[in-house]
Amino acid sequence: MSDRFRGFLGVLPYFCLAAAVVLGCWSFIRADGYRRQTDLVSNQISEIQWLSSQAREKTAHVTGYLQLPKLTKDQQQRLVRDTRLLDFNLRTLLTLNYLRSLLSESDIARLERAFETVDKNVLPLIEAGNRCEEALTSMLALEEDLFRVSSAAVDHRKTFNETARIETKAAKNQIIFAFALSSLIITAILIHQRTMFARRKERHLRSFSALFAHMTRTRISALCLFLENLNGDEKPDPEMVEAAHQAAIELDKINDGLMKISYSSRMAEMVPLYNILEAIRLEHSRHIEIRMSTTACSLPVPASQIHLIVDELVRNAEKAVGNAPGAKIAINARVKKRWFRKSRLVLKVIDNGPGMQPEVLRKATDPFFSTKAGRHVGLGLTSCSEMLRAIAGKLKIVSTPGVGTSVQIEYPLRT
Helix, strand or coil: CCHHHHHHHHHHHHHHHHHHHHHHHHHHHHHHHHHHHHHHHHHHHHHHHHHHHHHHHHHHHHHHHHCCCCCCHHHHHHHHHHHHHHHHHHHHHHHCCCHHHHCCHHHHHHHHHHHHHHHHHHHHHHHHCCCHHHHHHHHHHHHHHHHHHHHHHHHHHHHHHHHHHHHHHHHHHHHHHHHHHHHHHHHHHHHHHHHHHHHHHHHHHHHHHHHHHHHHHHHHHHHHHHHHCCCCCCCCCHHHHHHHHHHHHHHHHHHHHHHHHHCCCCCCCEEEHHHHHHHHHHHCCCCCEEEECHHHHCCEEEHHHHHHHHHHHHHHHHHHHCCCCCCCEEEEEEEECCCCCCCEEEEEEEECCCCCCHHHHHCCCCCCCCCCCCCCCCHHHHHHHHHHHHCCCEEEEEEECCCEEEEEEEEECCC
């Protein structure tokens, strides 16, 4: 499985979570928009119903007056007024711009026929005052048309309300689906994070093992060489004895560090960076210059990891400079602050050795790469790089032939 595909799988759960959240928000917005649309249409239907009811009421008044055998002057005035109001109500209904979207063509035709009857037939007969029986006949036919129009408006409102109720339930179901999908994706993200944490821990332990194996191998080789050159008849060389003794001491320290890591608590021991660098400086006979910012001096860092990594880089620098006159090794430490992201510890181990050729620099962190047997590169730098990756850090090497080498490590701070 390629790194690109792994990265895609790592981002996929977050993308799905974002999609679920967008789906939920879209459902809320859609439900609210439909509610506003429902209110608008409901108000329009209510207006049609109200005007239809007013028209039916005026129709009943006009029909009642027309059925009286003889009208008084006051009743005649009321009849003319109610007929004109009926004409106005029907005209208003027909001028509504949303009428055709809510009523069928047959209902609109009935409404137009009723208006035509009142405006062209009933109203002139009533205003004439002597043709009430003809007007009554027209009004009786008019009542049926208005009754059907009013009933159609009521039925349309019932249908629309039922549709609105169904759509509201559908929107709620979409919200529930989005919530369920979000919960599922969050669970998948938690499982993914737990798996990634387990893999990082495994890689961390593997890096420790590789680094310890590399550190012990060179010292065991030195002890084996010392034992092979022992001769029972001759006294061993004092320098070889001292080197073997030093290798044994270093092996004991390495073993002690491994035991501490094996039985350490879940959280790594945090020690001020100055204490770690000072201890490394005292462990090496060569003079090492330490330059630290004020913030970096008291900065708490994982003791075991940082000590192992810096110690390995210092040993690489010592191998590089050798016994050349004017050899220098420096350790620089500072805190790099970043906007909206965690600050990072930037630590450099610099030497003025011969440097590395570009082809050697490209392979410096490859496992088991070495330009010659016994050279202190290859697996050590590989293990340092892997260990830094396990704690979300990174390693960068800059080397110029004839000038020297600078190895920079960056470690994200917890606070």
